[in-house]
Amino acid sequence: MGDSAQSFDNLLIGTTIGDVDAINPTPTAGTWTNTAGGEWGTASQWSGSTVATGSGTFSGTVSGGISLTKTGSGIQTLSGTNSYTGDTMVDGGILSLSGANLADSSEVSVASGAVLNLTHGTTDIVNTLVLDGTIYTSGVFNAANSGGRITGSGSIFVGTPPADPFASWMSTNYPAIVSPNNQPGADPDNDGIPNLVEYLLQGGNPSASSTGSLPTVNASGANFIFSYFRRAAATGTTQTFQYGSNLSGWTDVAVPGGSGVTVTAPEIGIEKVEIIIAKGANTRLFGRLQVTQP
């Protein structure tokens, strides 16, 4: 094990049983390569990982045409931008993913007692989700509706999203709004909220005033705390929160990932975004949400 010539088709983390499939023991030298030519990283990237319990942090990239199975009672964090195209099985302990990189065509299963912890604060698309043995082929799942199998700030979208999820949402829910009023930047209800923002925000409706869904600010403490609720199913957007002490200069904060940004999953299919900005010398601050399509 652990030599650079070894080939694999399934990465097993946290097992003491495995043969050619297992990180058993933790690689000590060279680069581990899977059968698809992708890499599992180097010994240093698995540093701190413990085989028997499947715990530690892997900072490299798991790639190639392989599946990944997490066993053992520990917490295994994968902090890199993984690109493996196979399935993901969490059979024991906690598998914590820092990025939304599960393959769209893959199956993800989380066994009874095991946990998939998503810390990326966004929505990851997969083909099939199995929780406690129950198979789901559609829906959005997060900490609020997974019976404890999913924790953290991220969500899983199960199924095949349309090529343009915004356009599909518009045409399905608001067929009476036609071009050019159905475009992302249009505002047919004149509530000051472009359609693409209406699509993202929980409660957004491009045919009726939706100002109650806009970000709010709490300035009662030492910080300005901006918050808004968004639909986890509203995939395919890039969000930037902008703030400034006047209406001419703006500081950009990426959502998720930016400084002071937290995302939680308080309700089924809904994510709460908070942006915390220290008051400093400011007695007031303007904030606005920018939403674009990548």
Ligand SMILES: [Ca+2]
């Ligand atoms: Ca509008």
Ligand SMILES: [Ca+2]
């Ligand atoms: Ca509206």
